[in-house]
Structure formats: C-alpha cells, structure tokens
Amino acid sequence: MAAPVITVTRTPEGVVAPGxxxxxxxxAVDSDARSVTYSFTGTDSTGAAANVSHSIVVSDEVTIDATxxxxxxxxxxxxxxxxTNVWHSTV
Amino acid sequence: xxxxxxxxxxxxTAGETASVTVSVPVGEPEGFTDGHQIxxxxxxxxxxxxxxxxxxxxxxxxxxxxxxxxxxxxxxxxDCEFHNCDFIxxxxxxxxxxxxxxxxxxxxxxxxxxxxxxxxxxxxKCVTGYGNGAMEFYRCVIRGGTDGxxxxxxxxxxxxxxxCFIGAVMRAGDDPHADALQIDGGTGGAxxxxxxxxxxxxxxxxxxxxxxxxxxxxxxxxxAVIISQDSTNPMLVANVSFERCHFDGGNYILSIDPPDGFDxxxxxxxxxxxxxxCQYGPRDIGPGTTWINxxxxxxxxxxxxxxxxxxxxxxxxxxxxx
Numbered sequence: 068m069a070a071p072v073i074t075v076t077r078t079p080e081g082v083v084a085p086g087x088x089x090x091x092x093x094x095a096v097d098s099d100a101r102s103v104t105y106s107f108t109g110t111d112s113t114g115a116a117a118n119v120s121h122s123i124v125v126s127d128e129v130t131i132d133a134t135x136x137x138x139x140x141x142x143x144x145x146x147x148x149x150x151t152n153v154w155h156s157t158v
Numbered sequence: 159x160x161x162x163x164x165x166x167x168x169x170x171t172a173g174e175t176a177s178v179t180v181s182v183p184v185g186e187p188e189g190f191t192d193g194h195q196i197x198x199x200x201x202x203x204x205x206x207x208x209x210x211x212x213x214x215x216x217x218x219x220x221x222x223x224x225x226x227x228x229x230x231x232x233x234x235x236x237d238c239e240f241h242n243c244d245f246i247x248x249x250x251x252x253x254x255x256x257x258x259x260x261x262x263x264x265x266x267x268x269x270x271x272x273x274x275x276x277x278x279x280x281x282x283k284c285v286t287g288y289g290n291g292a293m294e295f296y297r298c299v300i301r302g303g304t305d306g307x308x309x310x311x312x313x314x315x316x317x318x319x320x321x322c323f324i325g326a327v328m329r330a331g332d333d334p335h336a337d338a339l340q341i342d343g344g345t346g347g348a349x350x351x352x353x354x355x356x357x358x359x360x361x362x363x364x365x366x367x368x369x370x371x372x373x374x375x376x377x378x379x380x381x382a383v384i385i386s387q388d389s390t391n392p393m394l395v396a397n398v399s400f401e402r403c404h405f406d407g408g409n410y411i412l413s414i415d416p417p418d419g420f421d422x423x424x425x426x427x428x429x430x431x432x433x434x435x436c437q438y439g440p441r442d443i444g445p446g447t448t449w450i451n452x453x454x455x456x457x458x459x460x461x462x463x464x465x466x467x468x469x470x471x472x473x474x475x476x477x478x479x480x
Contacts, residue, residue, distance in 0.1 A: 070174035075166055082185045086271055086296045088224075088241050089182060093166050101170035109164040 071097040160184055193404035194431050194455050196323050196354040202274040202299035204242045213248075219266070234260040234268045234291060241271045249278030256286040257302075263291025265315070273298045283308040287317060288342070294318045301325045305340040313346025316397075325356035326380075326407075338407070339383045343393035343419055350400045357382030357407035358435060381408035385416050385425075392419025396446075399426040404455060405440075406433025415444035422446045431455035432475050440475050449477030 078090045095103040162184055167177040190196060206225050213230025214223070221238040228245050247257030257277050260268055268291070275298065277284035284302025287293050288310035299322070300306045306324045311317050326336035338355040341348065357380065382405040385395050405411045411432055414422060421444045428450040432440045440460075443449065457471040 070176040071168040071170050073166055073168045073176045073178045075164075075178045075180050077180060077182065082183045084296075085184055086269070086294075087184075088271065091164065091166070091180065093168075093178075095168040095176075097168075097170050099170065099172070099174075101172055101174075103168045103170050106167045106169070108167075109162055 069098050071095045071101075071103045190321050190352050192402045192429075192431065193352045193354045196321055196352060196404070198299050198301075198323050198325075201297040201321055201323055202272065203244050204272050206242050208242065208244055216268075231255055232258045234258070234263050234266060234293075236263075236266050237268070238266070239269045239271070240273055243270075243273045245273065245275040247275075247277040247282075247284065256283050258285045258287075260285075260287040260289075260291050260293055262289035265290055265292075267292045267294070269294045269296075270298050271296045275300045277301065277303045277306075283340075285309075287311060288344070290315050292316060295320070295322050297321045299323045299325075302336075302338075304336060306338045308340045308342065309348060310342040310344045311346055311348060312344065313396075316347035316349065318349050318351075319353050320351045322350075322353045323356070324353055326358065337381045337384045341383070341385045341395055341398060341414075343387040343391070343395055343416075345385075345395045345398065347397040349398075350403050352402045353400075354404045355382040355406070357405070357411065381413040382406060382411045383414060384408075385414040385422050387416045387419035389418035394420045395422040395425075397424045398422070399428070400430055401426070401428045403430045404433070405430065407435045409437040410439055410442040411436045412441040412443065414447060415442045424448075426450070427452055434458060434460040434469070436460060441477075443478050445478065447478065452477070 072095065074094045076092050078092075079087070083089060097103050160183075162182045163179055164182065165177055165179045167175055169175045208225045208227040210227045210229065212228075214228055214232045215235065216233065216238045217235045219237040221236060222241070223238070223243055224241045226240075226243045228243060230246075230248050232245055245257050248255040257275050260266075270293070273295070275284055282303050283305045284307065285293075285300050286305075286308045288308075290312050292311065292315045294317070297320075301323075302308075302325070304326075306326050307319075309317055324338045326338045336357070338357045383400075387393070387395075412427070414425060416422070423446040425443075425447040427441075427443070427447060430452045432452065432454055434454070434456065440454075452475045454469040454471055454473050454475060457469055457473070459468050
C-alpha cells in the first residue's frame with residue numbers, strides 16, 4: 068500500500084504580477100488503483116489566505132497498465148491510476 | 159516582492175496521503191514602466207479563446223467569469239472578477255445601455271483583468287460607475303462613445319486602474335462630445351497608474367469592434383481627461399491621482415478645472431507624459447492640483463490651433479500658471 072504521488076506545474080512560471088491568474092495542473096498517481104481526493108490551501112507571506120478564485124476539474128483520466136522504471140529494470144504495475152486536475156488562483 | 163504558498167494534498171481511499179507545496183513569487187509586473195507603453199494591442203484580452211454569451215447581471219458575491227465574449231450590457235451588483243473577457247456593448251442605444259454598468263452596487267467590488275470593453279453606440283458611455291461600489295481594472299482596454307470611462311465613486315469606494323488603455327471612440331455622426339475619461343462631481347477617490355488616455359476622434363468603420371483604432375491622422379475629441387460638474391447640483395471632486403500615465407487629444411488634453419461648482423481638491427499628476435494633439439493646450443488645471451515632473455513625450459509642433467507651440471521631448475509641461 069503506497070501513498071499517491073503528487074506533481075504540480077504552474078502557468079505562468081517565474082515572478083507574477085499582483086492580480087495574475089495562475090493555473091496549477093496537479094497530477095496524482097496511485098499505484099494501488101485507489102481513488103484520490105484532493106485538497107488545496109494557500110497562504111501568502113503574512114499567513115493570510117491566498118485568493119483562490121476558482122477551481123475546476125478539467126479531466127479525470129484513468130490510465131491502466133502504466134509502465135514505470137525501478138532500480139532492477141522496467142516493471143509493470145497494473146492497474147495504475149492517474150488523475151489530473153487544474154486549479155485556478157489569483158495571487 | 160512576496161510569496162504565496164500553495165499546498166496540494168492527495169488522499170486515497172485507504173487514507174494514504176501525499177502533499178506538494180508550490181511557492182509563487184509575486185512582484186510588480188515586468189515590462190511596463192510608463193503609460194505611453196500601453197497600447198490596444200499589448201493589453202486587453204488574451205489569446206485564450208472565449209465563449210459567446212449574452213448580457214450579464216452579476217448578483218452573486220464571489221462570481222468569477224473567465225474567457226467570455228459578452229454581448230450586451232453587464233450590470234454589477236455583487237463582488238466579482240472577470241478574466242480575459244471581451245465586453246461588447248449594445249447598439250444602437252443611448253445612455254440606458256452602457257457596456258458595463260456599476261451603479262449603486264451596494265459595496266460590491268468588481269475586478270477586471272485582461273479585458274476589452276467596447277461601446278458600440280457612439281452617444282453613450284462605455285464603462286459607467288458611480289455610487290457605493292468599487293472597481294479595479296488591470297491590463298484592460300476601454301473604448302467608449304461619449305466617454306470611454308465615466309466615474310463618480312462615492313468617498314470610501316475608490317476606483318483603481320493599472321496598465322489600461324482608455325480611449326474615446328468617435329465615428330461619423332457621433333456626438334462631438336467625447337472624453338476618454340470623465341470624472342464627475344462627487345467623485346471621492348480614484349487612482350490611475352501607467353494608463354494611456356487617448357482623447358482622440360477616431361474616424362473609421364461604423365462598428366468599433368471590427369477594427370483596431372489607430373492614432374495617426376485622428377482629430378481631437380473633447381479631452382483625454384475631464385472633470386465636470388453639474389452646474390445645478392455641484393459636488394466636490396477629490397483624491398484622484400495619475401502617476402506615470404500618458405495623455406493625448408482634446409481641446410485641453412487634461413481639462414480638470416471645471417468652470418462650475420467647486421474646485422477639485424487633492425488631485426495629483428506626477429511623472430506623466432503628454433502627446434502633441436490639443437486644441438488649446440496640454441492642460442487646464444486648478445489650485446487643487448499638485449503637478450510634478452510631467453513632460454512632453456515627443457518633440458515637434460503641437461496641434462495647438464490657437465497658438466501653435468513647438469515643444470521638445472522630455473521638456474517639462476508647465477503646471478498651473480506656467
């Protein structure tokens with residue numbers, strides 16, 4: 068039994084201007100094929116809550132028979148569940 | 159500069175969790191330092207496609223609208239945000255059909271990011287805001303008929319405009335009264351940072367949404383910025399600032415000393431630039447205006463028909479009495 072693996076990318080990258088909408092693409096992979104639920108928090112440097120203006124799920128993609136590498140060579144996990152979500156936030 | 163930390167947590171049905179924290183540095187925008195750098199092409203709607211919808215009446219606090227092309231009037235009655243929206247006003251219409259209407263919005267705050275707002279009726283205003291609701295515009299294009307932007311916010315409900323292009327649209331047969339910005343009696347606070355005001359008469363196609371207006375060869379409108387008073391019910395205008403903005407076009411480009419009513423108070427014009435297109439001169443200002451380091455953007459003869467003058471780029475535009 069393993070925890071899901073979470074990866075996050077954002078657009079735009081680098082320093083953003085106040086008021087910019089930032090899009091986060093969050094992907095979770097659970098090798099045990101369990102459903103994953105997400106939570107999201109944001110705070111600025113003062114500890115105040117960030118302005119989360121919008122959140123939507125644009126896709127829930129289930130990938131079966133994903134292939135991964137391990138130290139002993141290529142291994143196959145079946146099934147492997149991957150979920151992708153997108154968050155929007157205004158900084 | 160400050161950072162915003164976002165933490166994403168995933169939990170599977172067995173209770174196993176994993177988290178990732180992303181830090182987003184937030185700072186002043188790069189690129190624009192002065193209002194003359196703002197054009198109709200480098201601010202406003204983005205390349206993200208938009209969905210066409212009809213007129214909106216915003217009544218739910220926290221409403222967020224993204225990637226919309228809105229045909230008709232948008233009325234603001236609640237806290238809301240718009241991102242990458244193209245507001246196209248009704249046509250033809252008179253004063254009852256503004257493109258964006260924020261009137262007595264009961265303390266609501268409306269924020270606009272990367273939006274285009276265009277009036278299709280030459281005899282009406284594009285964005286109209288007055289009363290007890292605030293507005294903020296960032297990187298937006300506002301093009302109006304009689305006025306691009308008409309404001310009269312009550313004290314305590316300030317408006318803020320940053321990196322915006324604000325222009326008057328004039329077409330054949332339109333009312334000759336056209337200001338990029340009209341500030342009406344009763345205004346209690348507004349700030350303009352790095353905005354480009356074009357009080358110019360743009361001849362051209364009948365529908366301003368069908369072409370991008372150009373500055374070359376344009377005739378003057380009434381003013382780039384005017385403060386006006388209702389002579390039968392004068393009210394004080396106070397606490398308005400323009401910093402790093404650019405102004406061009408008009409009888410006076412900056413006409414902020416109304417003949418009627420009260421002298422405006424606490425008006426700041428600082429580090430701004432002026433274009434050459436004016437009928438009577440670059441500014442008509444009163445004793446309540448603080449005038450700091452305002453210069454001609456380019457040199458040459460002005461379109462100063464009563465007494466032509468030749469100015470030098472970078473030369474100070476004199477303030478009151480200068």
